[in-house]
Amino acid sequence: MIEIKNLTKCYGSFKAVDNVSITVPKGTIHGIIGENGVGKTTIIHCVTGVYKPNEGVVLIDGENVYDNPNVKARIGYVADSNSYFPTYRVKDMVNFYKGIYQGFDEDCFNELNTVFALPVDRRINQLSKGMQMRLALMLNIAIRPDVLVLDEPTSGLDAIAKKQVTDLLIKEVDERECTILISSHHLSELEKLCDDITMLQNGKVKYQSSVEGIKSKVKKLQAVFSSPVDLSDIEGILNVEQIGSIYHIITDNYTQAMERQLYSKGADILEEIGMSLEEIFIYSSKEQR
Amino acid sequence: MNSLYKNYIRNSLILLGGASLFSIFLNVMDIMSERTSFAQEQEAWNPYLSEWSQWAGTVFVIIFVVMGLNTFLHYKNVNKKTGVFIKQLPVKYSNDFLFRTVSSIIFIGVTLTVLCIIGWVMYSPYFAEGENYFKQMWDTAYMTFAVMVLFYSIGLVSQQIIGIPLLAICAPFAAFFGMLGSFIGYAAMPYAIRELAIFKIALNIMDKFFEFICFYGKINPEETLLIIWSIPLFILAAILNSKIDYSNMGKLFLFRWCRPVVYVIGSLTFAFSMQFVVNCFEVRSIAAVIVTFILSLFAGFKIIQYFVRRFD
Incomplete structure (x- = not known):
């Protein structure tokens, strides 16, 4: 289980993350969404123990993460861009992981590689962005983590690879009760994947x-x-778009009182339309701007 | 030993190999040119032998460059994208710091030993019997070791404060050495001393550094004293390492005030260094010295600006 309690992280005087609390129960998938620069990666860096929070704590199964090798050994982290040693070959990275993570399962890596088909003799800097992302996923799943943290895991992947990754993550949760925290801009994927x-x-x-x-x-x-x-x-309206006499109203506070107000302003017809996560995100961001 | 530490050792060994090959290349070139010039005449070997102590200078410069590279590689690992990867690994930060520090000091010692052995193997056939060059070599090696440990400790402290201090501050020196090599070493000086001139001037600079460290001769530059001076610096670096959480990872300067400090120190260092070049041309006029000083101050500023823009 991941517990982020009242996390605040500042860069100098700039408060990147302000009093954020998130709890991710064991065996569930939690998505973090938001515009660029809202603090998603900062939260992830705090969860993976890269950054030390200014205030608040990040706990994995009740234990603090920062500078705690025992906890970090149970976290797999797939960053948004390659950060491995560029001159290493794929097989060198496998050996590196074997030497760092005691639970590294090489059979699991090889089995995953039958699906992802990475050339193990190729150097990291010769791999495409998508291949590097696949490598990161394979390595971090092969350590058999209790917690998997993913920052834009499907960026640079083609449609087939995206499907493979999604299936893989669901399998990890189903079979091993892995807890997953994902940050992504691909909201349609998150909508299907996240609890x-x-x-x-x-x-x-x-x-x-x-x-x-x-x-x-x-x-x-x-x-x-x-x-x-x-x-x-009318309070609670995030956005209004008008096409002739038709008004599309986005609200995060739809109550009977609002319904009455709309009818009192002359609404002839009023009906709810389903929204995707992506639409919600777009309208919420519009409201802020 | 975990894979991360093996990675550090691997980097160091690559540098050691490079330094060894470079020193072999330098000495083979040196010996070959001497053989061509002086043929069989025994007498002609004397000036060559008298210059042998320049070997120590060569070692000094090589190890300085190698240590700079080593620090840079460590910097890359700590403060860039790869640093994020390393920070996520299940390795205690203090152990990581300790290993990097200890392995670097061992690396200085090993590099020095290897370079001395190479020097010994290549030069010993030309030594007159009974002369105690071996002891002289090891004395010089110990001095170099002490200075390098001090330099490393200073570098380590500043590395904790400024992201990439050595590169930023040494940038003017890199340019300076480059200028020496191209303008002075190969154009202004006679052929016979060309190869050695660079090292002589480099040694001069190191001497000035050494004087500076020892408050211009007020303190006797005992080598052991230098190592003792390094100890509090290592401790300070360790404390800083435990305090900084690398939130500004990927930035050149971890603190805002470091930027002007690097510009001021770097530009001034470059301007003063350029006075060696001015001296080489025997410029005596005060006005000329002032003009060259101001010009080199500006040049130093531009060089640092280039590096800052490139790496920040």
């Missing part, structure tokens, strides 16, 4: 819930008004 989602804004948590929970909170309403109306005085 829970945290949406960040300016280093703070904006929404945190199950995927269905967020979807039930943020709603898109289609309303038809016979004459133009001003909806700015």
Whole structure:
């Protein structure tokens, strides 16, 4: 289980992450989403023990992560870009991992390589971005981690590889009850994969819930008004788009009171339209801008 | 021993191999040119033998460059993308720091020993019998070891404060050595001393450094004293290492104030260093010295700016 409690991380005077708390129960997948620069990678660096939090704690099964080799040995981390030794060959990296992680399972790596088909004699700097990402995934799954942290794991991968990675992650959770924390911009993938989602804004948590929970909170309403109306005085409206007499209203506070207000402003028809996670993300970001 | 430590040793051994090959190349060239010039005449070997102590200077410069590279490689591992990878590994930070420090000191010793052995093997056939060159060589080696350990400890402290201090501060020196090699070593000086001139001037610079470290001769430059001076610096570096959490990983300067410090120290060092070049041309006019000083101050600034922009 991952417990991030009141995490704050500053770079100088800039507060990159501000009082964020996330709990990821064992055997679940948690996604972190947000615009560039909202603190996703900073949180991940705190979870993997690269950064020391300014305030708050990051615990894995109740133990602090920072500078704790025993805990870090149980965490697999796939970074968003290659950070391995560029002159090493793939097989050298396998040996490196074997020498660092006692639980490294070479058979597992070889088995994964029958699917991902990486040339083991090739140097890291000769691998494409997608190949490097596959290598990172294979190495980190082969250490048989209790916690897997992934930063943009599908970037640079083709559609087939993306599917393979998604299947692999689901298998890890199903078979070994691995706990997974993912940061990604591919929201349609996260929507299918994650149990829970945290949406960040300016280093703070904006929404945190199950995927269905967020979807039930943020709603898109289609309303038809016979004459133009001003909806700015209604609380909880994130965004309004007007096409003729049809208004598309995005709200994160759809209540009966709001419904009454809309009807009182002359709405003839009012209906809910389903939204994807990606749409929710876009409208929430628009609101902030 | 874990794979990370093996990786550090591997890097050091690669550098050691490079330094050894370079020193063999230098000496083979040296011996070959002497043989061609002086043929069989025994008398002609005398000036060659008298210059043998330059070998120590050669070793000094080689090991200085190699240590710079070693520190740079360590820097790369600590402070760049690869640093993120290393920080995520299940290795205690203090152990990592300790291993890097101890292995670097051992590396200095091993490099020095190997270079001395190479020097001994290549030069010993030309030594007159009974002369105690071997002892002289080891004395010089010990002095070099002491200075290098001190340099390394200074480098390590500043590495904790400034991301890549050695490269930034040594940039003017790199340019300086390059200029010496191309303008002075191969153009201004007679052929016979060309090869040695670089090392003579390099030694001069090192002497000045040495004087500076020893407060311009106020303290007797005892080698052991230098090693003792290194100890608090190593401790300070270890404390800094435990305090910094590398949030600014990938940045050239870990603290904002380091940037102007590097510019000021680097530019001034370059400007003062260039006075050696000015002296080589025997410039006596004060105005000329001031003008060259200001010009080299500006040049030093631009060189550092190039490195800062490239690596920051």
